Amino acid sequence: MQFLALLLALLVISSLLYRMGRGRALALSTSQLERSRGGGGNLGVLHSLPAYYGYYVALWCGVPALVLIACWLIGEPIILKGLVLNALPPETKELSTVRLSLLMNEVRQMASSGDFRFASDNVALAAASQYRNLMQTSFAAMAVIALALSAAGGFFALQRIKPQLRARNAVESVVRIFLIASSTIAIFTTIGIILSLLFESLRFFRLVPIQEFLFGLEWSPQMAMRSDQVGASGAFGAVPLFAGTLLISVIAMVVAVPIGLMSAIYMAEYAHPRVRSVAKPLLEILAGIPTVVYGFFAVVTVAPLLRDIGADLGIGISTESALATGIVMGVMIIPFISSLSDDVITAVPDSLRHGAYGLGATRSETIKQVVLPAALPGIVGGVLLAVSRAIGETMIVVMAAGLSAHLTANPFASVTTVTVQIVTLLVGDQEFDSPKTLSAFALGLVLFVVTLALNVVALNVVRKYREKYD
């Protein structure tokens, strides 16, 4: 709330200074004019439109203050943490880094909520109240400095206003910097993903060798509370997860590719425009339904149905079978494949079709022997994108697939996937020093690398194909 008030105050000051800057520019234009000729206003003496002088002043007022606030917010937790750690009693300081970071988390939680009722001990309580005091002091200092900076910047800029000042160029270059910065966010996101996944994964690989993770056949990340318990070490062989992910994705593709492709062909080549205008948006509804809804659908409808059918036929189908999960995931992917295929099929030039018709081919022969081969690269690209989506899909598998890892190719059995494990490992208590939590990041890294590779290949295939007919 305080923070919002500060931002609001900055906004008010900036808009005030905008008016002052504009007014000053207007005053300059008229006073010069009166000196030379007398009479009405002439803006021609100004380099830029008066509003740009206003923006110029407002930017000088707002930008330095905002930059300061941003730096402050980034630096504040680090400095405060150091101060609070220093003030801890010596015996607390001696604790392991893990215990210390736990303590600091608790302190930070209490300090930011202002709720000290659940402090674990007096040390934490004292630290939390110190932290809270420091936070308040720090905020007050930041607010005062930021407001002073904005006022100073504003008045500095006001002093600089002269008819010759290139206000528009200055404002435009600031806007340009903002535009460029926005466009680089995508890069920073990617870098952020890679760095954060790599950082935690490397910590994980220090505890568990990478070859054991990639090629091990046993996955049971449950770490024992005490070291003398049975199975205390946990096993981190991810092959069963990869196999489970692959199995479910393959089932999904078996459902989605024929249905998606055939409906795309029908809509692009056969359907009456009126049918198309109804069926296409209806199919796209399937793409707009949140995946958590598909997950619920799999659990309450598809899985029990398959189990009952299996019981009638004498096949044991698990309630968490890969089949049910895969079918529902396939349904989710149908619109994805159909809309991508539709695009590439309609992009095939009509001259190819006319040529085939001219040779006496029927419509289906034209499609099978001319249109599809021509569209194949695009369709393959679309399917690859769909595979990457199936591998990364989370909610359906979290709700409908199993938790325990089995290395099996039986679609009726319960398997688990990479995404399911990431969710189960990270929901609940996280300990960033145990391989259990860290392994989720290693799995995330594998997921990211695999989907990225699929996307790069798919996008390249699609792009090459587009160039061919454009």
Next chain:
Amino acid sequence: MTELTETLPATAAAERVGAHLKARYAAETRFRLYGIVAIVVALSFLAILLFTIISRGYSAFAQTQVEVPITFDAALLNPDGKADVQEALKDADYGAVIRQSLLAKFPDFAGQRQATREVTRIVSTGATDQLRSMVMSNPSLIGQTKEIWLPVEAPVDQLMKGATGRTADQGGNFGAYELTAIDQLKAEGRLHQRFNHWLFTQGDSRQPELAGLRGAIAGSFFTLFVTVLLSFPLGVAAAVYLEEFAPKNKWTDVIEVNINNLAAVPSIVFGLLALEIFLNVFGLPRSSPLVGGLALTLVSLPTIIIAGRVALKAVPPWIREAAFGLGASPLQTVIHHVLPLAMPGILTGTIIGMARAVGETAPLLMIGMVAFIVDMPGSPLEPSTVLPVQVYLWATSPERAFVERTSAAIIVLLVFLAVMNAAAIYLRKKFERRW
């Protein structure tokens, strides 16, 4: 082959061609049929899905309530005769008030402990809050008797809706006294299904009959607010730069490829990023809509940038040339002329991106928005949950009554999405321009 056909008599050749033609036409019809079947199958999946959700969920919008003549007994509400009536009312035992009033309806059960316990089980334990707020806002009720509709416990509600039967093997779990009492209340017309306002006015609860979506809706609202506030300006700025200003060089290529790839990165990876950067490095509050909004900004930014670029590309070049001709600077051209013309397209893309963000669940699980939260969040910094996560939480709850609540929550979610998408379609239809 050719030699063979040449040597055959003409009629035989025609016959063969005719037969072949027949087979080819049959193949044609079959192929066409496959297409129709594919579309029908896909659409019937949609129909089954919607039918499942609606048929399971519509009943949750009604809730069985029981009309009980509640006696606001001063001896129970203010047993110590405190002078500050409000203070006494705050801590009074409303459970006892309900128990006494309810048991007064069943004189036969007086003094039987088992019967008392079972009859008390009919009314939801959450009904006490309702009575408390009633009496506290109107203390003159003390000493009076009034007919009041109270929510019943979830198992009774399920029985009345016919979702479970009366016996254990039909899913019901009732005592003999309880069933007798239910039958009597029903015969007296005191059990009715009325509109379930709790679904919209309550936060989450362990008791299905009191669990509502208010907290989740507020959380979704805050999260969406943060997402829109960040992703719209950033997305538009990035799209404008890439489409209007960026030089064609390697750097721009890298950015473009990057955006396309990010659009296809699984959303759970963004959750891992948010967990590591926003929570561990910057120490932002866990489970808060602020962090959720930041994560969803990263998820939806590529979509908005791509949609924005398509919309900007659709503005014909002569608009720009005309503006340049009148002396506008490149930035003025874009801000005053190109951007307003592209705005409907950008908005459409943004709304579709936001609709996707509203339904997004996986990244929010990573940053702890799955916590059980009863209170409504008052700001984007307080712990909260969002609609799809609430669906997930309810779907994994064991109580039978949560199945219908989950479906109801999904209906609410789908209605939100439908409204957003309808707005996008309306915008597109209304402002679509062909040049």
